[in-house]
Amino acid sequence: MQSNEEFVKFLGEGAYGYVNLVRYTNPDDGSSFLSAVKNSYDADYDTLQKELEILLKLRGCPRIVTCFGDSLRQGLSNYGNKVHKLQLEYASEGSLSAFMDRYADRKLPEPLIKDFTRMILEGLVSIHDHGYVHCDIKPDNLLVFPSRQDSYELKISDFGNTLEVGEVPKFWESEFPWVGTPIYMPPESVRDGFANKGIDLWSVGCLVLEMYTGVIPWEGVNINLLATRLRCGKAPEIPENLPSDAKAFIETCFSRNPEERGSACELLLHPFLPRPQIEEEEKKTKNSFLLKLFKLRIRRTSSNKIPTADVVAVSDKKPLKLRFFPTKTTQFKRTLHKVLRLKKSTHFNLVSVH
Numbered sequence: 001m002q003s004n005e006e007f008v009k010f011l012g013e014g015a016y017g018y019v020n021l022v023r024y025t026n027p028d029d030g031s032s033f034l035s036a037v038k039n040s041y042d043a044d045y046d047t048l049q050k051e052l053e054i055l056l057k058l059r060g061c062p063r064i065v066t067c068f069g070d071s072l073r074q075g076l077s078n079y080g081n082k083v084h085k086l087q088l089e090y091a092s093e094g095s096l097s098a099f100m101d102r103y104a105d106r107k108l109p110e111p112l113i114k115d116f117t118r119m120i121l122e123g124l125v126s127i128h129d130h131g132y133v134h135c136d137i138k139p140d141n142l143l144v145f146p147s148r149q150d151s152y153e154l155k156i157s158d159f160g161n162t163l164e165v166g167e168v169p170k171f172w173e174s175e176f177p178w179v180g181t182p183i184y185m186p187p188e189s190v191r192d193g194f195a196n197k198g199i200d201l202w203s204v205g206c207l208v209l210e211m212y213t214g215v216i217p218w219e220g221v222n223i224n225l226l227a228t229r230l231r232c233g234k235a236p237e238i239p240e241n242l243p244s245d246a247k248a249f250i251e252t253c254f255s256r257n258p259e260e261r262g263s264a265c266e267l268l269l270h271p272f273l274p275r276p277q278i279e280e281e282e283k284k285t286k287n288s289f290l291l292k293l294f295k296l297r298i299r300r301t302s303s304n305k306i307p308t309a310d311v312v313a314v315s316d317k318k319p320l321k322l323r324f325f326p327t328k329t330t331q332f333k334r335t336l337h338k339v340l341r342l343k344k345s346t347h348f349n350l351v352s353v354h
Contacts, residue, residue: 017040040083040086041083051158058127061123063153065143066089067087073085093143093146096207117273120156124204132159132164138184138206142207165195168193185199187232199258204267245272248270
């Protein structure tokens with residue numbers, strides 16, 4: 001049996017329709033859930049259908065908004081017009097743009113900026129791996145979900161402008177040479193006119209800049225002057241007071257040559273971003289290494305064998321000092337192998353670790 005629909009509130013509108021918050025209730029057991037429902041008229045049916053197809057291919061990918069159902073639903077607008085509906089998961093914290101408005105001067109704390117940047121890139125890895133370019137990465141198209149206490153998850157939404165890599169959009173014209181939102185678009189959107197993955201990476205640089213400064217890219221620059229600046233390869237100005245690693249990351253995203261921006265996967269390895277999984281693995285490796293050394297020391301100091309002259313000579317010397325570097329996992333292994341080989345070749349009373 002079909003769920004009952006209850007309109008909750010209007011969430012917003014975009015180029016291809018409007019979005020309502022709707023509560024769906026199962027009449028059998030009374031259970032319900034909220035959904036952000038995107039509505040489009042017949043004129044934009046193809047765009048909405050294409051967005052659904054892309055979301056179905058990306059279903060289950062990290063940092064991508066989830067769609068409910070495998071097809072569009074039909075209904076009527078408040079004025080009795082036929083609309084096509086795409087059901088999406090509801091982000092209770094709203095868009096990134098609305099989320100930033102709740103902070104003083106729209107500036108986010110640096111740890112949150114780094115977490116959000118990492119999440120955006122993780123979503124782009126999935127999008128690009130499926131052969132797509134989002135083409136409209138901006139705060140309005142990024143949704144914020146509550147996670148753990150005082151923590152948030154960010155997901156990419158709105159695939160209405162998404163193109164396949166190398167595709168030339170039908171509406172990409174000299175009068176309006178952008179496929180997405182102009183202030184987040186790179187120079188090649190004016191110069192070349194085809195979709196490449198570097199478009200999204202330039203947009204990421206704009207986002208990081210905006211999260212630090214609270215100001216949109218190219219603030220105060222009109223669209224005609226913006227096109228001229230981009231044709232000259234200009235990028236939004238990066239303030240000198242930004243942290244050096246942030247500036248280096250943004251400068252990479254703003255490279256004039258799209259290939260020099262690298263890939264979303266490569267940007268995830270930039271020193272600007274935290275790598276929690278790698279850091280956790282290194283911590284585990286370090287702890288395992290120290291545990292083995294501790295056990296090795298216990299076995300050596302508890303040995304009851306009568307020391308030979310050679311052993312006495314060794315014990316009279318300064319204890320062996322082992323140096324290790326916690327950020328290089330392979331160096332742990334090499335050092336451990338050396339210690340184990342030393343154990344086989346001789347015996348001594350004490351190993352001192354500094």
